[in-house]
Amino acid sequence: MAPATIANIYALLLGFATAGLLASAYQVCAQKPLSFRLLDDRPGAALACVPLLTFGAPFVIMRNTVRGRLRQGRRFEYAMIATMLACFWSLMSGTVIVSIIQHLPW
Structure with missing residues (x-):
């Protein structure tokens, strides 16, 4: 496998892991799911929510997709x-997360 492919898979998995972590942490703190x-x-608080939703959106999209498919019987194409x-x-x-990590002064 090409190194670029491995880097992209790593970034994809890191993005989903970060989204799950942020959504779970929000749910623990706010006692309601991220939406x-x-x-x-x-x-007034929309500006503070944008970074949270920017990195937590893949989890929210997948959660809503699975729920819509199971509960409402949405089509496979959607x-x-x-x-x-x-x-x-x-x-x-x-x-973005990988590039931030690479630029940290370790």
């Missing part, structure tokens, strides 16, 4: 498109 409705709940979107988002946020 995109945070932006509507408190307009689940596949949402999964591809969550994977792309996770890859991009994982790439």
